[in-house]
Amino acid sequence: MIRELHANEEFEQVDALFERIWGFEPDSRPISAGLMRALTHAGNYVSGAFDGDRMVGASVGFFGQDSTLHSQNTGAAAGRGIGFELKLHQRLWALDRGISRITWTYDPLVRRNAHFNLAKLGARPAEYLPNFYGVMADAINQGDESDRVLAVWPLTDPRVEAAVRRVPYLPAVPEDAVVGLGDDGDRPVEGRTDARVVLVAVPEDIERLRGVDAGAAKAWRHAVRDVLGGLMEEGATVTGFHRKTSYVVERNT
Template structure:
């Protein structure tokens, strides 16, 4: 299947040259000592019938995504890794990949796609929860352990697991940030508040990636605060219903 969208062509990858280009793209994005995935692993994944796709601007690979299927009864695909070249950000290449992935899964009778993301990265939270309307289902403290790439080195790898129910209409919704503020921001640092009421807000910093470089201590403080507050609310049964552009996770909880 080939999808043409957002000014790029998305297609499944099987040729060794394309899989090697994917490895190199991921290396350029994550900038670690070892590639996040190798061409050999991607080759095995495609041979086993899993999802490996690339987005091309002409002949140039500018984005890629790979995932593997869960046990048959789950009817689910786990999207393990996705990345877009820095020079094409803002062109919705990531959206084109997700639309292709959704169609690939639907064609195979799957009903869900899952993936994880760092809950401190605002743009990813907004894309996943507001634009795609995926559901946040679980907070995973230090999920991958120590990571040694250029993005995650030196910080704990907390992740938020999301579930995208692909058989439901994917209708982005605007979320108005109104409710009890469980975690606020003041002078760049997290400030704990009240989680009373049915609608609860949890702030994240404007740019955690820069903060990790300029103020590692503050970045660690945010990591632990969001883990405690957002993770705690989810553990208590609250449900993430969106992410406001102003920088808030919006949660609904029962007061009973």
Template sequence: MHVPPGVPATVLPSAPDAAVSTALHAANRAGIRIRLAEDIRTLEAVSRFLARVWQTPETQAPFGADALRAVVHAGGAVHYTADDDGILAASALIFCPPVTRAVYSLIAAARASDRGVGFALKQAQRVWALDQGAETMIWTFDPLVSRNAHFNLAKLGAYGTEYTVDFYGQIEDGVNGADETDRFTAMWPLLEPRPAQLAGPDLATADVDPRPGPDGEPFLARDASGHWCRVPADVVGLRRLDARLGAAWRYAIRDALVPLFAEGFTATGFSRSGWYHLTEGERA
């Protein structure tokens, strides 16, 4: 962590051994080594990588090298890993207000999502944040992107605590297209995350909403454990093939979830079959 000259520094805690062990195991399993990017050439490479992932010109990357340099100089962190073909995964995070004891993950991306690289990157962020005294990590993600929902809620053990309509406004890239940028706020308890694999609702016994989803199938249900809401399997591909259908899913999910969040529900799980589980009270 960079501390400018003249700024008082305090002794920071160390991440629990269990968190360090989880991070090392994840990195070894993925066959990678995660480092902190600090010099401008590495940060430029990270910026170019982010432009490729979000399908933008390098001159319009989601985060330019100058912005990443500022993140590092301000005491945040840019993590990355690379192979012979260049950057394999990268992320950037900053601190939230001190009273929250939280860090905010600005961006994270992995070139190979099927070998555990993204999970290892997130665990490295976790250890770094715990070393700085943080107890929570916060970020946003598109609630329609099922692979991210499963990764964040089921694999990491984060919660969806807030639904914001059109969070960023229109983004000119190859991932979001012309869709509105609704976002979940994810909150990840770093000391004791509770990942959980869910089977999804039993539609034979649950109270199924008569309104069908944009694909004509059930997408809302309720049972004794809370509410369930289904999203499409691959909305990014769907947007490319049928922008109108992608937009229909956006409005359907928005209309279903905004009232639930207003009532105090939280997205506490996500099934492999594409269903959010929303509960109230204790997050579990």
């Protein structure tokens, strides 16, 4: 069951859940139970997913500009489809209030998140944000620069409406597409970016790589920033995520 949260005890449960998921340092929590209380009192979005009485997922969002809800934090037990159900709940909540889109940021190096956001939800990357939060101190991102992609979810777009019916968006890749960034084991390999469609790979498991080879993780961070971030800065459009490995980027000229 997923429902909105309003009680201080519930916000403390969210705080504890996020701590278990991310392993935040005491002074690095991105959001507190007190702030969640203030956000909901002002009409913003905080929800929890429950398995019986046990909270297994939660999401926090606030109103932004131009009829937008910004989803700041969503966390859930892995492998159970809870994150997808939280997004469906968030979408209906927003539509009931006349909100036409939801935005959030995510680490472009995490394959499963890119696949979830672009394929399973039909969101569209809108902006590459280098080191958006500074160097992070939680257990997952420890010591890494916090590059993020701003994802935009247009709630009534046909692509999104199909995705929420569990029809994932899988972009067509033309035969003349080129590899702008490839994956050679744990190391990035830069290629060509001079075609109309460019594929930009990300590592198989950046979180594991941070722990076993910090140099390789840093090389991936800067390679993706240079290639994917560079293409987006030039005005290219990310049209999807291909075979759970690579961004599909289309030049607009």
